[in-house]
Amino acid sequence: MAYGLTRLLRTEEDWSDLLCFLAELDPEPLRAALRLAPGAVAVRREAPVAGGRADLVVLLDGAERAVLEVKIGAGVHGGQFAAYDAWAESKGVPAADRHLVGPNTDPVPNQPAHWSRRLTVPGLLAGWNRSTDDLARLLSVRALRQFTRVEAELTGPADRASDALSDALRLRRLAGVTQASAPPGTVFAARQRSRSGNPNVCAWRPTEDGYAVAEIQRLNPRNGTGTPFEIRLMVQTRQATSAANGALADRHRDWLARSSFVRYAGPGVRELVTEPEGDGFKKKPGAKGHPRYYGYEGGGHGSSVLLKAAVDLDGMVTAFAAALRYLATYPAR
Known part of the structure; x- marks a missing residue:
């Protein structure tokens, strides 16, 4: 059962599905949590x-009486809550009955101030622990x-994280x-997801050339939690083409180098980094991407600062x- 739930409950959508299913099995704990009248x-x-x-x-x-938006790892993005508010007002x-439901009371990036943060995922689950429905009670327990185990992992060694949800909670706290x-x-991306949907924190500063960028996520995150976390220090032009970004990275190669950042950050960061004296650039061209720099087509290019697995x-x-402070040292032309 524990293994099955680990596989079945890995995303915000999975946990929302579970809450809906529990309410179908026994609506009374949800009624109590939302303080609804009899009926x-x-x-939906x-x-x-x-x-x-x-x-x-x-x-x-x-009749519609409440709306719940579950945000376990991702931040608020786009105009989604403006749309929800328009709908809620029409209904x-x-x-007070619009609930932004998180894993805990940590702030959700860009959260709307007028939405209630009274409810949490573990708090809702606990309501079904005393359900009169046997299946609802078993599943919720x-x-x-x-969920408690995953949340407990977020402060510990990164190499002991069990799944992407643990990483999402860790990176939300970090953000x-x-x-x-x-x-x-410094500007933070609201989504806290990479383009491929993996937990990610990205921040940048506008510069005369475009942007100086720092991001953190797992190295090769599609491989799960078996790889260390990586900080990328990148530059990006406003054109955001690989050729233009590569040319800008060539101009500021010394600044982008991992070793330059580590020297700036000092011994406290040095002890956290794998091969702190290296430059962090590609040693051989890959099949994709820029031949010399790590980065993204249409995004920044630069170096990799690989953190030790147990950080x-x-x-x-x-x-x-330290990386965010380092962005502020970006050299003028």
Whole structure:
């Protein structure tokens, strides 16, 4: 059962599906959590709302009474909450019944201030631990146990993380801490996901040439949690072509080098980095991408700062915060 739930509950969508299923088995814990009056409770999953899709819309006697958006790892992006608000106002759902449901009370990047943060995923699951429905009770107990374990992993050694959800929680905490201390002018991406959908924190500073960029995610994240975390220091032109980015990286190669960053950051970061004296550039061209620099087509190009496998959250915060400060030293032309 534990293995099965680990495979089945890996994404925000999976956990939203579970909450919906538990409410179908026994709506009473959800009624209690939402403080709803007596009546027939129903839940719509991925409900169409004003051009978007809300994770969970709760109905009482057929009328919409609450909306829940589950954000376990990702941040708020685009105009999704503006669409939800327009829909909620048209249905008479007050702000107090619009719930942004996270894994805990940590801030969600770009969260709307008027949405309630009263509910959490583990808090909702705990409500079904006393359900009169045997299946709901069993599933919620096992799921809460799994969620508690994953959340406990987020501060520990990175090489002991069990799945991508653990990484998402870890990087959300890292983003919140480092964003609070980042130099003025630092911009954080809201999604906290890479283009391929993996947990990722990306930040940048506008420069005369375009942008100086720092990001952190797993090395080869498609391989799961078996690889270390990597910080990339990159430059990007406004054209964002590989040729233009590569030319800009050539001009600032010394600044982009891993060893330059490590010297700037000092011994506290040096001890966290694999091969701190290396330059962090490609040693041989790959089949894809720029022949000399790590990066993305249409994105930045630069160096790789590979962190040691067992670095914990505090170490990751130390290294990424230093990278954000380093961006502010980007050389003028």
